[in-house]
Amino acid sequence: HPFIQPPQVEWASGALTKGPLLRKSTRIRDLIGIFADDPARQRLAGEHVVYDVEILATSPAEGELYTGVTHLYPGRVGDEYFMTRGHFHARREQGEVYFGLRGNGLLLLQNEQGQARLESVCAGSIHIIPGFTAHRLINTGSEVLSALAVWPGVAGHDYAALAKGFTLRVFEENQQIQVREAQNE
Ligand code: PAN
Numbered sequence: 001h002p003f004i005q006p007p008q009v010e011w012a013s014g015a016l017t018k019g020p021l022l023r024k025s026t027r028i029r030d031l032i033g034i035f036a037d038d039p040a041r042q043r044l045a046g047e048h049v050v051y052d053v054e055i056l057a058t059s060p061a062e063g064e065l066y067t068g069v070t071h072l073y074p075g076r077v078g079d080e081y082f083m084t085r086g087h088f089h090a091r092r093e094q095g096e097v098y099f100g101l102r103g104n105g106l107l108l109l110q111n112e113q114g115q116a117r118l119e120s121v122c123a124g125s126i127h128i129i130p131g132f133t134a135h136r137l138i139n140t141g142s143e144v145l146s147a148l149a150v151w152p153g154v155a156g157h158d159y160a161a162l163a164k165g166f167t168l169r170v171f172e173e174n175q176q177i178q179v180r181e182a183q184n185e
């Protein structure tokens with residue numbers, strides 16, 4: 001019988017295979033204004049990749065879901081851990097689910113009132129991101145942090161709404177994870 005071979009995720013690495021994939025790399029030079037210490041960012045190699053995203057190329061129609069994997073590499077800009085840009089969904093009411101696959105980090109969640117919380121991300125962790133909630137991954141470990149995500153095709157991304165940024169930042173200080181209130185930027 002000609003069974004359909006669906007796409008696959010290799011759980012241990014997050015590698016997506018057998019599907020039509022879209023890939024995007026985000027580099028140090030793309031992350032202007034994201035980290036607290038921009039001069040420290042400018043001292044790093046601009047072409048250095050901070051995170052890769054792979055998305056199964058599926059339909060963006062109302063009711064359909066996207067599946068993607070983010071690989072966030074270990075590193076810091078100054079003392080601040082590598083992180084994704086972070087966003088609200090353009091359609092604010094649309095939620096998302098993240099599943100930790102490997103590595104160790106944090107998921108920063110923030111509502112429209114600016115109230116933030118942090119969830120630990122590790123292999124097997126499940127993160128329910130409600131609507132109206134901005135989200136950002138932070139790699140606090142020394143390995144790659146990989147997470148699988150499923151979100152509505154109609155959700156879209158709104159990066160500009162976070163122009164003032166998240167209200168929490170995460171740094172390494174004396175080999176410890178330090179959470180600080182962001183300065184009014
Ligand atoms: C994820 C993110 C991915 C990259 O697929 O888009 O982790 O983060 P930024 O989009 O903030 O650069 C997702 O949340 N999609 O909705």
Ligand code: ZN
Nearest residue numbers: 089096135151
């Ligand atoms: Zn999202």
